[in-house]
Amino acid sequence: SFSFEFWKLAETWPPTFCGNTKNPCAFxxxxxxxxxxxxxxxxxxxQPQFCHSTKFDANKVNFIFLINIFI
Incomplete structure (x- = not known):
């Protein structure tokens, strides 16, 4: 049996995923x-592994932008 401590919700922002030349989107x-x-x-x-090691800086987040992409 597989045991784990919590569930992680992973999301994708399509413009960055589709901007990758290995994964071009045709729609x-x-x-x-x-x-x-x-x-x-x-x-x-x-997880995920191989992420950038720079610490998150909330002061660099444009919260108005985030609200618009989540709503």
């Missing part, structure tokens, strides 16, 4: 976040 893309998956996760083996 009209949404400008809103979409659900990528709900993944069982453990603190001892966090």
């Amino acid at each position: 009209q893309i949404s400008s809103k976040f979409t659900i990528h998956g709900l993944w069982p996760t453990n603190n001892s083996d966090p």
Whole structure:
């Protein structure tokens, strides 16, 4: 049996996913976040791997922009 500590909600922002030359999109893309998956996760083996090591800085977030892409 597989055990885990919590569920991680993963989302994708289509403009960045479709902007990748390995994954070009051939249809009209949404400008809103979409659900990528709900993944069982453990603190001892966090995912996703290979992320940028720069710490998150909330002061750099444009909250009006975020509100518009989530609504």
